[in-house]
Amino acid sequence: MKALSPFKRGDTFSLDCTNKKRRADANGAPIKVDGKYIYDPEALTNQTLIKAQLRxxxxxxxxxxxxxxxxANQTDSPGKFVMLSSVNADTGTWPLGSVICDLEVTVNGKVRSSDSFLIPIIEDVTK
Structure with missing residues (x-):
C-alpha cells in the first residue's frame, strides 16, 4: 500500500486530486505502455459523487x-478536485501514526473505489 508524504497534525488538510479513467483502444481494452496503464482526466459533472474518509x-x-x-472549471481542468478536512475538524486532534483512506467515485450509479493509501500523521514542530 502506498503512503503519501507525512501530514503535520494541526495544519490545514488539503490534497489536490484528479479523477482519471483508463485510456482504451478502439475495442475498449485498456492501453498499457511499458506495463503501465495510460490514464486521461475525466471531467466531473453533477452526476459525479466522490466520498473519502480517513480511518x-x-x-x-x-x-x-x-x-x-x-x-469549478472542468473544461480547462477536467477531473480536478480537492480533498479537505471536514468543516469542523480540528486536525490537531487527529491521531499520530498513519490513517488509511480511499476515494469512492459514483458516476451515473456506478461505484468504483481507488486503491487504499496511507497518510502518515506526525507532530507539528512550530506551534
Missing part, C-alpha cells in the same frame, strides 16, 4: 469525513 487502519474507526470540492 484508523487497525480498528477502522472514523477519523474524519473529508469534504470534496470540485474545480
Amino acid at each position: 484508523d487502519p487497525v480498528t477502522m474507526s472514523l477519523v474524519d469525513d473529508l469534504q470534496i470540492v470540485f474545480n
Whole structure:
C-alpha cells in the first residue's frame, strides 16, 4: 500500500486530486505502455459523487469525513478536485501514526473505489 508524504497534525488538510479513467483502444481494452496503464482526466459533472474518509487502519474507526470540492472549471481542468478536512475538524486532534483512506467515485450509479493509501500523521514542530 502506498503512503503519501507525512501530514503535520494541526495544519490545514488539503490534497489536490484528479479523477482519471483508463485510456482504451478502439475495442475498449485498456492501453498499457511499458506495463503501465495510460490514464486521461475525466471531467466531473453533477452526476459525479466522490466520498473519502480517513480511518484508523487497525480498528477502522472514523477519523474524519473529508469534504470534496470540485474545480469549478472542468473544461480547462477536467477531473480536478480537492480533498479537505471536514468543516469542523480540528486536525490537531487527529491521531499520530498513519490513517488509511480511499476515494469512492459514483458516476451515473456506478461505484468504483481507488486503491487504499496511507497518510502518515506526525507532530507539528512550530506551534
